[in-house]
Amino acid sequence: MTTTHCPYCSLQCGMRVSRRGPAVPEVSEWEEFPVNRGALCRKGWSAAGLYAGRERLTTPLLRDRATGEFTPVSWDEALDTIATRLLALKATHGPDTVGVFGGGGLTNEKAYQLGRFARVALGTSQIDYNGRWCMSSAASAGTRAFGLDRGLPFPLADIEEADVVVLVGSNMAETMPPAARHLDAVRERGGKVVVIDPRRTATADRADVFVQPVPGGDLALALGVLHLLVAGGLVDEDYIAARTSGWEAVRDSAGAWWPERVERMTGVQASEVRALAALLGGASRVMVLTARGAEQHATGSDTVLAWINVALALGMPGKRGAGYGCLTGQGNGQGGREHGQKADQLPGYRMIDDPAARSHVAGVWGVAPDSLPGKGRSAYELLDALGQADGPSALLVFGSNIVVSAPNATHVTSRLEALDLLVVADIVLSETAAIADVVLPVTQWAEETGTMTNLEGRVILRQRAVSPPSGVRSDLDVIAGLASRLGSPIPFSVEPEEIFSELGRASAGGKADYAGITYDRIVTEHGVFWPCPTVSHPGTPHMFVDSFAHPDGLARFLVVEHRGPAEVPDADYPVHLTTGRVLAQYQSGAQTRRVRDLPDTGPFVELHPMLAGRIGAVDGSLVNVATRRGTMSAPARVVTTIRPDTIFVPFHWVGANRLTNDALDPASRMPEFKVCAATVSSAFEQVVPRPSREPEVLDV
Numbered sequence: 001m002t003t004t005h006c007p008y009c010s011l012q013c014g015m016r017v018s019r020r021g022p023a024v025p026e027v028s029e030w031e032e033f034p035v036n037r038g039a040l041c042r043k044g045w046s047a048a049g050l051y052a053g054r055e056r057l058t059t060p061l062l063r064d065r066a067t068g069e070f071t072p073v074s075w076d077e078a079l080d081t082i083a084t085r086l087l088a089l090k091a092t093h094g095p096d097t098v099g100v101f102g103g104g105g106l107t108n109e110k111a112y113q114l115g116r117f118a119r120v121a122l123g124t125s126q127i128d129y130n131g132r133w134c135m136s137s138a139a140s141a142g143t144r145a146f147g148l149d150r151g152l153p154f155p156l157a158d159i160e161e162a163d164v165v166v167l168v169g170s171n172m173a174e175t176m177p178p179a180a181r182h183l184d185a186v187r188e189r190g191g192k193v194v195v196i197d198p199r200r201t202a203t204a205d206r207a208d209v210f211v212q213p214v215p216g217g218d219l220a221l222a223l224g225v226l227h228l229l230v231a232g233g234l235v236d237e238d239y240i241a242a243r244t245s246g247w248e249a250v251r252d253s254a255g256a257w258w259p260e261r262v263e264r265m266t267g268v269q270a271s272e273v274r275a276l277a278a279l280l281g282g283a284s285r286v287m288v289l290t291a292r293g294a295e296q297h298a299t300g301s302d303t304v305l306a307w308i309n310v311a312l313a314l315g316m317p318g319k320r321g322a323g324y325g326c327l328t329g330q331g332n333g334q335g336g337r338e339h340g341q342k343a344d345q346l347p348g349y350r351m352i353d354d355p356a357a358r359s360h361v362a363g364v365w366g367v368a369p370d371s372l373p374g375k376g377r378s379a380y381e382l383l384d385a386l387g388q389a390d391g392p393s394a395l396l397v398f399g400s401n402i403v404v405s406a407p408n409a410t411h412v413t414s415r416l417e418a419l420d421l422l423v424v425a426d427i428v429l430s431e432t433a434a435i436a437d438v439v440l441p442v443t444q445w446a447e448e449t450g451t452m453t454n455l456e457g458r459v460i461l462r463q464r465a466v467s468p469p470s471g472v473r474s475d476l477d478v479i480a481g482l483a484s485r486l487g488s489p490i491p492f493s494v495e496p497e498e499i500f501s502e503l504g505r506a507s508a509g510g511k512a513d514y515a516g517i518t519y520d521r522i523v524t525e526h527g528v529f530w531p532c533p534t535v536s537h538p539g540t541p542h543m544f545v546d547s548f549a550h551p552d553g554l555a556r557f558l559v560v561e562h563r564g565p566a567e568v569p570d571a572d573y574p575v576h577l578t579t580g581r582v583l584a585q586y587q588s589g590a591q592t593r594r595v596r597d598l599p600d601t602g603p604f605v606e607l608h609p610m611l612a613g614r615i616g617a618v619d620g621s622l623v624n625v626a627t628r629r630g631t632m633s634a635p636a637r638v639v640t641t642i643r644p645d646t647i648f649v650p651f652h653w654v655g656a657n658r659l660t661n662d663a664l665d666p667a668s669r670m671p672e673f674k675v676c677a678a679t680v681s682s683a684f685e686q687v688v689p690r691p692s693r694e695p696e697v698l699d700v
């Protein structure tokens with residue numbers, strides 16, 4: 001029986017995994033692990049179903065472009081083919097002709113090696129990853145306001161010490177169920193939980209105050225709250241003077257945001273805005289947490305800054321049981337953004353255009369600083385450039401199912417199809433692997449050892465508990481095998497612990513400093529919080545206690561101008577479309593749709609009875625949704641919990657992202673997944689069987 005962690009979300013719940021029978025792993029509780037104390041959601045309990053299903057890839061596949069058929073080939077043939085073709089493309093078009101697309105579910109060791117591989121073995125600047133679509137708006141805002149981005153600058157359990165918790169666009173009860181018990185604890189102590197969401201979700205059902213703006217209304221709402229805090233003299237002047245800069249300009253910019261104007265722009269009644277401001281202004285410990293609902297907008301980073309301004313005005317960041325945090329999403333969403341998968345960054349959260357950072361990392365790698373490429377394109381811009389005159393002609397994908405999860409997916413898929421070479425390393429034949437030229441079957445989760453950094457900045461160890469199916473290799477083997485075939489000037493290790501110790505040296509002195517973290521410490525201490533510069537340093541569960549990470553130690557108030565969504569409803573596309581998640585499915589569904597114990601309802605369109613009535617749809621009947629980019633059909637799910645002017649489609653199945661808007665946030669390059677203009681109509685008169693619903697009762 002080995003202690004390890006869940007294959008899915010950023011909570012990285014601890015679990016024990018043992019072998020049952022000859023092959024199948026069995027998941028059981030690991031009560032001592034502090035983050036989840038033995039609790040798991042349905043996805044965690046059923047994780048063993050990922051292991052050796054019929055659909056698991058166990059041999060490399062090579063596609064014949066003429067017939068479209070895959071042929072199983074040996075590992076040597078697959079890697080030789082890829083290397084030969086990459087070298088030929090590089091010889092003709094230069095190193096930037098090869099793109100690399102990573103994932104926030106990869107271990108730190110893999111993310112680090114992937115960045116090192118791209119910059120040194122391939123020499124390309126063209127690397128980015130799906131985390132860009134996840135929390136990059138919060139990361140950008142956190143860096144600007146606090147000088148550093150760590151999703152939660154405090155342990156998750158601190159939620160319980162807050163008097164008021166504000167969840168802006170988080171459906172925690174479905175997206176990280178074991179965390180929602182902290183909300184219940186707040187309420188048991190007499191504290192208040194506020195949920196801001198266009199849908200009354202399972203999380204909203206566990207809240208005291210539910211605010212239901214139109215999608216994209218969060219920025220105006222934050223400005224309105226700040227306006228009322230100023231008007232009511234509810235700001236913490238001492239804190240503002242001692243710990244921040246830039247207040248006067250922000251205070252003045254909120255002047256025009258009176259509640260009636262906010263009501264007109266967000267659909268939230270002026271009285272509700274007043275009540276919210278009074279609740280926040282009257283509490284001594286307020287914690288504001290944002291998630292994708294607020295962040296996945298072309299205005300996402302400004303929206304986060306606006307909520308950080310509220311938290312700072314109240315004097316919260318750095319105070320125990322209070323402050324601002326982003327609920328990071330993917331298993332290694334935090335670590336994955338720190339060690340070099342991002343187009344503009346090197347390990348340790350260093351910037352790739354900083355000469356000191358380049359020379360430090362180049363020194364650790366044993367290459368000349370000048371040999372490192374510069375900044376590449378952000379995830380969507382990289383995909384958009386594929387096969388174009390100045391864009392990559394080959395792409396290597398590790399840990400992302402782009403065809404399902406990219407915005408404006410029809411366009412993105414056509415870019416993937418325009419490539420000379422698409423290589424996908426995955427555990428199953430995902431929709432993206434299915435259109436690849438070469439598919440590489442890799443190990444996952446408890447079949448291999450590696451570190452992950454959870455949403456709290458706690459570095460944890462996913463230990464190998466079972467042997468992988470025969471035929472599969474680790475991503476680390478794939479990277480090393482390709483690097484040597486490409487004639488890399490430096491060797492690539494396949495030993496996770498050795499890579500982790502090099503990662504520690506590469507990150508030393510950077511913002512995300514892992515130099516003092518070892519596998520042994522992680523095991524004995526139940527995880528270590530970065531920064532942790534030396535082996536005798538205890539790690540940093542609480543950040544910003546005495547100072548922020550800007551050179552002057554102050555947090556920055558930053559003025560944000562209001563902008564609405566890139567696309568607003570009009571006569572042709574009269575409703576707001578938003579997208580998101582359901583409890584039993586994970587992301588593109590590549591993994592969870594193949595787990596037999598998880599309900600796979602297929603896509604659905606959630607809409608209000610008033611809207612359903614207007615278009616002649618009933619619960620379970622087929623409806624069509626169209627936007628300026630595409631269409632989809634799915635059964636209607638008629639609920640009173642959504643705004644009548646808004647529809648919701650989960651993105652776990654192909655379809656939702658044919659509709660979504662690829663407008664990008666100017667700072668973070670986050671696409672506007674959470675709002676666009678759509679039209680919905682009834683597809684047929686006839687009623688199709690309604691989808692099987694998930695049970696109302698949540699797991700924990």
Ligand SMILES: Nc1nc2c(c(=O)[nH]1)N[C@H]1C(S)=C(S)[C@@H](COP(=O)(O)OP(=O)(O)OC[C@H]3O[C@@H](n4cnc5c(=O)[nH]c(N)nc54)[C@H](O)[C@@H]3O)O[C@H]1N2
Pocket residue numbers: 009010134168169170171172174175176196197198199201214215216217218291292293294328329330331578579580581582583584585586587588648674675
């Ligand atoms: N079951 C499950 N859990 C997951 C995942 C999964 O796929 N499935 N994925 C993991 C990952 S990578 C992530 S990033 C997290 C995401 O976790 P969450 O952010 O909690 O999940 P979402 O469903 O994307 O969005 C949250 C809520 O935002 C609301 N929303 C939509 N538009 C707006 C808006 O304009 N403003 C506001 N305030 N709210 C809005 C939606 O109605 C939705 O209820 O979940 C992680 N956990």
Ligand SMILES: Nc1nc2c(c(=O)[nH]1)N[C@H]1C(S)=C(S)[C@@H](COP(=O)(O)OP(=O)(O)OC[C@H]3O[C@@H](n4cnc5c(=O)[nH]c(N)nc54)[C@H](O)[C@@H]3O)O[C@H]1N2
Pocket residue numbers: 103104105106107130131133134135292296329330397398399400401402404405406407425426427428430442443444445475579580581586587588589590591651656657660673
């Ligand atoms: N409309 C809409 N679209 C969205 C979102 C939304 O809210 N709405 N959310 C966005 C967000 S927050 C995210 S995080 C993205 C996620 O979108 P994706 O990147 O598509 O996420 P996953 O489905 O987790 O894809 C991971 C893939 O890697 C494989 N995999 C798992 N483990 C490993 C491994 O160790 N190695 C390798 N090589 N492969 C592995 C899985 O089988 C799967 O195919 O989607 C984004 N897209």
Ligand code: SF4
Pocket residue numbers: 006007008009010011012013036039040041042043044045175176177178
């Ligand atoms: S909450 Fe997240 S980490 Fe925990 S069991 Fe569920 S999917 Fe896994």
Ligand SMILES: [Mo]
Pocket residue numbers: 133134135329330
């Ligand atoms: Mo995410």
